[in-house]
Amino acid sequence: MSVTIREVARAALVSVATVSRVLNGKGPVHAETERRIRKVAKRLHYVPHGGARSLITRKTHTIGVLLPDLYGEFFSEVIRGIDLCARRSGYHVVVSSSHSDRTETESMFRAMRGRVDGLIVLYPGTRPPVLKGNLPDGFPVVLLNAPRSRSFDSLNIDNFGGAFAMVRHLVSLGHKKIAFVTGPAENRDASERLRGYRDAVRACSADESKALEVPGDFREWAGYDACRAIRNIRPRPSAIFAANDAMAIGLLCAFREKGIRVPEQYAIAGFDDIPIARYITPPLTSVRVPISALGERATLRVLKAIEDGPRHEWREETLPTALVIRESCGAGARAEDPPAGGVRRVPSVSESHIGKNRQRLSG
Amino acid sequence: MSVTIREVARAALVSVATVSRVLNGKGPVHAETERRIRKVAKRLHYVPHGGARSLITRKTHTIGVLLPDLYGEFFSEVIRGIDLCARRSGYHVVVSSSHSDRTETESMFRAMRGRVDGLIVLYPGTRPPVLKGNLPDGFPVVLLNAPRSRSFDSLNIDNFGGAFAMVRHLVSLGHKKIAFVTGPAENRDASERLRGYRDAVRACSADESKALEVPGDFREWAGYDACRAIRNIRPRPSAIFAANDAMAIGLLCAFREKGIRVPEQYAIAGFDDIPIARYITPPLTSVRVPISALGERATLRVLKAIEDGPRHEWREETLPTALVIRESCGAGARAEDPPAGGVRRVPSVSESHIGKNRQRLSG
DNA sequence: CAGAATGCTGTAAACGATTACAGAAGTGCA
DNA sequence: TGCACTTCTGTAATCGTTTACAGCATTCTG
The missing domain is CATH 1.10.260.40 (lambda repressor-like DNA-binding domains)
Known part of the structure; x- marks a missing residue:
């Protein structure tokens, strides 16, 4: 043929x-x-024929990325970070996404054998898929968002620290009762953020109460829904910290419909600092997450593992998050926001590249 | 090893x-x-070893997806559609993204040879990459968002029709002067939407004028920026149609800062109907785009092409868009919106699956 | 009991490339 | 002319699989 x-x-x-x-x-x-x-x-x-070629050269010049079934901005942003970094080293990237269960993920590991030189794996939930046994021993793997492990590189985002800092900030503004809208129970980001919230509430001697924790699932409507539950909390909280921006936006929408003013009646904060966070009403206080930097670091580490071969040493690393203060929590620091059209991301290796070629296509 | x-x-x-x-x-x-x-x-x-295996079986059970350097919701959503559909047929999906120039894309075509059974290619700009010569003759390829072609399957979204319908709707609300914030010049979605706007303005005998077209680039701040230009247009337009939701949101933000009321002083409409469109202030009138359906259709066609082999016949297909009317244009049809937590997508094959396993991770 | 059928296993030839090795032809030098 | 060296090219092994074919036991059938 x-x-x-x-x-x-x-x-x-x-x-x-x-x-x-x-x-x-x-x-x-x-x-x-x-x-x-x-x-x-x-x-x-x-x-x-790439397959035939790599069979004999024992090099594919490709790294694989395995992602769970997730959506939203995070997805494209992390891949961007990986892609740009890999390309600088002459590597291709293949992504395989939407793995919801273990069997599926493991079958994907096996499918990658002989097609990639290394793997970046974003942990799906709390339960890790079985790596050994589905990959050759010593295969270069970098785990994203994974619990600490002795046998692989791993890379995390400081969700705990970000949540902690946000609560401390709210307390510094005089809030004593801070409600928290959680993410999905099985999600690691979500549980770390919850942990940060809880520890900070205790550390800053704000009011502790299970009643202040409202369940959510990271989607807009969960925030919208949380409105009712929050208004029933007695005594009434003065601030609400949503585990991500999407829910904070849902919450804002619900408040607006009820005629409740933000930040006057409730201070609101989110997490992620998605691009539109600064464009909504009121501009959302949030925690900035270095997503594309995460991809870059992961790529650098997996490339290093490939280069090092069997003598590679596993490491663990955590990327810092940063508070972004806007009007929704009443601190009204609009001036701190970079000007429209300016840099609105944490500095990263690819910063200068961002916005040069990327295009938004249908959203 | x-x-x-x-x-x-x-x-x-x-x-x-x-x-x-x-x-x-x-x-x-x-x-x-x-x-x-x-x-x-x-x-x-x-x-x-997958490579060795596919060398002899002449099957990789994998389809490749080539995407330009884009970002935002679209990215993950189209891949989701592809992934789900492919998996149902026992196929894996590999994605290679962020190709900004032709050489890069073509090198990627070549890298895919022998690693995938078929390819889905999202056209980057107006200039198509060279397919023949970088792929074996008769290789199954489906082009997304491409100009009509006699030698490949192609699949489009009805950007023209969606824009046309939106303008007609605005006119029906009594608007005569409708400003349009364009997308990037090289982007095909953008140019089709612009064409739809122009044709509809003429067809509905609204006011035609180059002055009503304000340049943008699909990003939030471009919409924010467009505010100034729009306020200088004389005679003053009464409605603004942004080529995508991100810009519409930027525009809303700028208006709010200036104390300009929407929809009272300006009606605003967007395009894409991104998930948060209904949660912002005011809820945004938009055009719904069947993104994951696009991925699904593309997958079905490429799988069919693989199955058919050399006797496959090329086809062209266009997927319809739909008006979603909310408060930002003054038609105030909040009731038409599905209830929070309910279905908020065009029906699609995977509708029942959506929301079951997907999780939002850090945005 | 002969012959066929069946069940299990091994040998070896692919698949499409890369590359060590060797050979052929040409050139330079003594 | 003979030898070494360079330049170009071909032969064949190799990568890790799958699979057609053959071979050997064993069991069935008439």
Whole structure:
């Protein structure tokens, strides 16, 4: 069906070795022969078979990314970070997403064998998929968002610290009763943020109470829904910290419908600092998360693991988050926000690249 | 380095053929032998080499997706559609993203050879990358968002129709002067939406004027920025149609800061109907785009092309968009919006699955 | 009991590339 | 002319699988 190196060789009246040499630019080849081979290859639309090639070279120059079934901005942003970083080192990236259960993820590990040189794996929930046994021993893997492990590189975002800092900030504004809208129970980001909230409430001697914790699931409507539950809390909280921006936005929407003023009646804060956070009403106080930096760091580590081979040493790393204060919590620091059109991200290696070529397509 | 089928065979005291037969479940193998082989394979952490396997079977059971350097919700949503659909047919999906220039994209085509059975390609700009010559002849390819072509399957979203319908709607509300905030010039969605706007303005005999077209680039701050330009337009428009929701949100933000009321002073409409569109202030009138359906259709077509082989016939298809009317344009149809937590998407094959397993992770 | 059918296993040839090695042809030098 | 060296090219092994074919036991059938 598709043309092979052998057919090119035959048409150019040379051996496959010579064709290979020309196409890879190694070994001396007569100029005239080279010209002829290139012409034939182009005419026949010859494209080398990557699988066959990597079989013998034992290199795919590709790294794989395994993601759970997630959505939203995070997805594209982390892949962007990975992609840009990998490309700088001449690597391709393949992504496989939407793995909801263990079996699926494990089958994906196996499918990656022989197709990638290393793997970046974003942990889906609390239960880790089985890595050993589904990958060759010593295969380079970087775990994102994973509990600490002795046998793999791992990389985390400081969800705990971000949540802690936000609560401390709210307390510093005079809030004593701070409600918290949680994320989904099985989600690690969510549970770390909850932990940060709880520890900070205790540390800052704000009011502790299970009644202040309202269940959510990271989606807009969960925040919208939480409105009712929050208004029933007695004594009444003065601030609400949502475990992510989407829920904070849902909450704002519900308050507006009820005629409740933010931040006058309730201070509201989110987490993630998604791009629109500063454009909504009122601009949302949030915690900035270095998503594309996460992708970059992960890539650097997996490339290093590939380079180091079996002598690679596993490490754990945590990326810091940062408070972004806007009007929704009443601190009204609109001036601190970078000007429209300016930098609105944490500095990162790719900062200068961002916004140069990327385009928004249908949202 | 990593264990091969030969080592498993040696350790289990059988031939490679028998190991292969056991692991693929074909051919009769003595129960005792099978047990032994499985045990050894597990003990040695044997994972078959996908490249080698597909070399001989001529099947990768994988489809590739090539995306330009884009971001936002669209990215994850289209991949989701593809992934779910592919999985139902037992296919894996690999994505390669962030290709900004032609050379890069073409090198990616070549890298995919021998690693995927078919390709879904989202067109980056107006200039198509060269497909022939970078892929074997007759390779199954589905083009997304591409100009009509005789030699490939192609799939489009009805940007033109959506924009047209929105303008007609605004006119029906009594607006005569409708400003339009454009997307980036090289973007095809953007230019189709602009074309829809222009044609509709003419068809509905609203006021035509180049002055009503304000340049944008699909990002929030472009909408924010457009505020100034729009306020300088004389005579003053009464409605503003932004080429996507992100810009509409930026615009809303700028108006709020200036104390300008929406929809009283300006009616505003967006395009895409991103999830938060209904949660902002005021809820945003928009055009719903069947993103994941786009992914699904594309997958079905590429799978069909793979199945059909050389006898496959190329087709072109356009997916409809739909008006979603909310408060930002003054038609105040809040009641038409589905209730919070309910279905908020166009029906699609995967509708029932959505929201079951997906999780939002850090935004 | 002969011959066929069945069940299990091994040998070896692919798949499409890369590359070590060797050989052929040409050149330079004594 | 003979030898070494360079330049170019071809042969064949190799990567890790799958699978057609063959071979050997064993069981069935008439």
